[in-house]
Amino acid sequence: MTAGISIAEYLFRRLREAGLNAVHGVPGDYNLRLLDYVIPSGLEWVGNCNELNAGYATDGYARIKGIGAIVTTFGVGELSAINAIAGAYAEMAPVVHIVGTPNRSDQQNGVKLHHSFCRGQPGDYRIFAEMYEKVTVAQENITDVGTAAAQIDRVIRECLVQSRPVYVQVPMDMVDAIIPGTPLARVLDLSPALGDTTLEREVCDIILDRMKTSSKRFILVDVGTSRYGLSAQTDQLIKATGFPTATTPFGKGIVDETLPNFHGIHGTVGPHIFTSYVDSCDLIMNIGPAHSNVNTYYFATVPKPEVTITIERDTIHMGDRTWSVSPQRILRRVLETLEEDPLPKAVSYPDLPNLHQILQSLPPVNPTSKLTQDTFWYRMSSFFREGDIILTETGTASNGSRDFVLPKNTTLINSGIWLSIGYMLAATQGAALAQRHLSQSDNPLSKGRTILFEGDGSFQMTAQELSTIIRQKLDVIIFIINNNGYTIERLIHGPQESYNDVASWRFLEAPSFFGAEMADPSYPVYTARATTWGELGGVLARDEMRGGKGLRMVELMMDVMDSNDTLRLMLELWKSKKAE
Structure with missing residues (x-):
């Protein structure tokens, strides 16, 4: 594609390519022209009752669809939504927040416009963006036709790769600005950067050695497992190893709960107690941890680091060692090796709870x-x-x-x-x-x-x-x-x-x-x-x-x-x- 395309259409078409089918939000005078492009770009518009609710809805949409987008107006709209965006940041939901802002010239001249603080200072128009820097992983202000496409591509990529919110400002006079459409011919590159294959092989071998030499093992699945795209591989790992498995409260529902070696939530009270077993393990694989107080029974279920392999978004930790590697590629190597050379059949663990038996009793x-x-x-x-x-x-x-x-x-x-x-x-x-x-x-x-x-x-x-x-x-x-x-x-x-x-x-x-x-x-x-x-x-x-x-x-x-x-x-x- 070589024809020119408006910035707004480019933005919404890129979002659709990333998997989005609907845009949530609330109309406001600084974003109305922007909204004109939503439906023609093949997306559904969902107008919510207020911006906070729109942010919550976008977050819920993103957790199922893999990406969500919200459009608000400058100032009052974006600040109404900021609590929802902060929640998406804390809980790793991939949300794109698009804000319609005043014309560039009005911003540069510090014109006293509504929805601003009306102090007549150009810096006033950056105040809300500065607030959003604290709750988003990437921010762009689309003010230059020469860089607009690259800016849009960058924030969408960061949103998907990091599974966290991003923030895009589109001034009113940039909505219809024409930019080359040629970048749309290239699919967004969402693959992790190529890693050191020698290092990956080394880390894989260390993990496999720990699996084979340990006598009491445990897999603890947390919310990052889904956010980092590791759910399917983790399910396969649970099946391939037969290791006793549980989730945190926040990780519940990520893995197959019908597997015989799944034992519910790792907790310290009620029917979820099996901390004595976990404390006795010499290998714990903690995948995608989020160690908040409510997610760990006030930190009582945080695994002991000296026996834990911790798998994060782009790092793996073992003891006092940390490797910057792709967990997807490492787990793929581990699973391929286990397919060729399976671990000995795991012993049964009769002392751990069986959810289906609890239900039937x-x-x-x-x-x-x-x-x-x-x-x-x-x-x-x-x-x-x-x-x-x-x-x-x-x-x-x-x-x-x-x-x-x-x-x-x-x-x-x-x-x-x-x-x-x-x-x-x-x-x-x-x-x-x-x-x-x-x-x-x-x-x-x-x-x-x-x-x-x-x-x-x-x-x-x-x-x-x-x-x-x-x-x-x-x-x-x-x-x-x-x-x-x-x-x-x-x-x-x-x-x-x-x-x-x-x-x-x-x-x-x-x-x-x-x-x-x-x-x-x-x-x-x-x-x-x-x-x-x-x-x-x-x-x-x-x-x-x-x-x-x-x-x-x-x-x-x-x-x-x-x-x-x-x-x-x-x-x-x-x-x-x-x-x-």
Whole structure:
């Protein structure tokens, strides 16, 4: 392609080439002309209710599709979204944030424009970009037609390679500027830089030697496994070695939980306890670690470095040694060697928990008994099926999801670092849209459902995004846990304090309020309330819930201080440590 192309079209076509099918955002006078190019570039436009929600939705979309994009206006719009972008940065979601800014001449002359601080200083127009430097891995301001294509290519590449947000400013007078289209003839190069094959062979041999000479081994899978593109190789490694495997809370859902050597979440309380086994291991392979306090049971499950092989995005650590190598290529070498020269069959590990046995051993419930979280999360596992995308909001839902027993090829989206409540409803909109965009592919997620578990307090943070779900006619199942406020905060401090209360909403009337036509056969809406196990069983058995289309919303009535045992015990442990 040699013809000229506008900067805006070049940007959106590159994003589409990278795997994007939709752009989220909110219109504003500095980005309107930019938005004119979204649909003609072959992308879907999703207008959200506000920029914060748009950022959350873009993050959810990116976690399923591999890349997301949000467009906001300068100043007020981008600052409204910055919390969501910071969360994407913390939790490694590949988001491209595009900001429409004032004309270059107005910026250079320090014109006192709306959405700025109106101080008449040219530097004012860089203030918001400087803020974004802290929460993005690459930034570009498109002010020169000669470098625009290279700048766009760079930020998209960094977004995908580093799996973190990037930031692009497009001044109004640059949107229609024409640049050569020739770079579009070349596919973006996303491959890691060529490494030292001798060094890679050396590291591979060291890893294989450790595998063969160790007697007690363990694989710990964390969130970076998916973010660094290592999920498939890690699954193969678990199968090839037979080593006992677990995930962190943040890593749950990344690997196949039906494998016989998978043992759930590595924790220190409740049914997840097997720290004594892990502490006795002489080899731990820790893949993609994110050692936050909530992801490691307040650092109690961080592996001992002297016995750990830590696999990061572009480095591998063993003891006091670090190699800058490609983990993808190293794991490929390891797997190829194991295929030719398998390890001896691993011994069984009867002392480690078996999730499926725990699930099968649950006693039957009394249909008239009230719903309680002690076994609720385990029992919900039977509702899931292959291909489902399951989202759990920060709080009792996210902690409860540690008890899920997931089928193959399911994806769990939770938060292990940022924990911004309200994220999940908007993220569900993005995830459901991404799932729709996979419908023509052979991706297993294309055949599943999008299922959200959300607390009543969290729902109130971003409730208006239910209207976007309805307007886009997305297929979503929402379980709202109505426990009259912020239960996790009550468990931490202030069980009776009014600051942990929330307003009492009629949640099941929300679909109608937010625009759903309750009798529309093209987008059916089903709502229900469950207070007892019998009522929940009846709801889950309905065709609308098992495989129907449309919006399904179930309000689960639970006691104000109810939580699963894991959360309660973990918080008690944390409080005792603080008191020491």
